[in-house]
């Protein structure tokens with residue numbers, strides 16, 4: 083079956099052709115572990131889990147390598163560690179925050195039915211050159227300096243955006259536009275306002291590593307360039323993440339990787355899932371509609387959350403509503419009940435193809451779900467009244483007892 087995927091870089095849906103059929107390689111940006119992941123963070127995890135499963139189906143389970151990193155060095159983590167563990171040495175506090183948050187993230191996404199990625203590297207393990215020779219951040223930065231794509235200024239190492247002819251191609255941003263809006267005073271040490279940090283100095287109590295540019299820590303973008311190269315090579319098949327990562331994160335990853343390795347591309351397909359709103363509004367703590375995966379799992383089974391996410395095509399914005407969740411639960415209850423009474427009469431040879439075809443068309447999950455509804459209709463109408471009666475009584479029996487309290491997000495009118 084032919085798989086087609088939409089590529090953000092070329093803005094077209096193309097037939098997917100992996101670089102190597104026996105090793106299809108995908109990288110997806112993972113969480114920065116300082117707080118509970120919210121339901122918007124669940125979207126890329128679920129979407130790319132569907133793609134991972136589809137690739138495993140099409141190419142063989144052992145022929146797909148999926149890497150999703152954990153960002154465990156970040157100023158937000160430092161702030162949280164200082165707040166939650168006052169008096170503790172910062173590096174110890176950071177370890178406490180990142181371990182606890184990463185464990186919570188794993189439990190949450192497992193409850194959403196997501197497979198673990200093949201590799202889950204932590205950024206802090208890829209800052210300095212490694213004993214196993216895998217790519218690391220300081221070596222990449224050295225390569226960028228040697229090739230004339232980076233420079234030291236104001237205690238930082240910066241990527242020189244003007245050294246790359248087509249910088250901005252992924253997001254469609256032009257360097258001139260960024261110059262116009264730049265704050266000159268802040269950026270006085272930069273050659274170009276769009277230049278971004280590869281390495282910055284750390285104060286004695288901040289996390290830091292000894293480097294050729296003094297004791298410091300990496301910028302966010304260089305982490306993913308190092309960890310993807312470490313496990314997937316200089317050029318790989320698919321790079322994924324949320325739409326909010328296109329700029330600056332993916333634009334800058336792409337620039338670093340191409341310029342450090344001297345390759346024409348970093349990944350052959352760039353895939354981005356759309357934004358998520360809650361009850362028609364942007365999710366925010368101040369609006370009281372901020373839902374963590376963990377809170378949502380107290381109210382709903384993970385499969386209902388997963389199904390609800392997949393009713394909308396991954397590139398479309400999704401509106402996360404109570405009504406839609408209730409519908410998702412009803413649908414799953416009915417399908418489970420029908421599969422109990424009707425599985426013997428369902429021709430397994432005929433139904434997966436339409437579903438697979440839908441998924442192979444740029445992960446068209448709404449179409450795949452529509453195909454499953456068709457299957458349900460055939461089962462019910464084909465088997466007549468008795469099957470319908472049985473399905474209804476089973477559905478009641480199978481209905482889960484969800485706890486509908488304790489989540490502030492659903493108390494709005």
Ligand SMILES: [Zn+2]
Pocket residue numbers: 110111112306331335
């Ligand atoms: Zn990333």
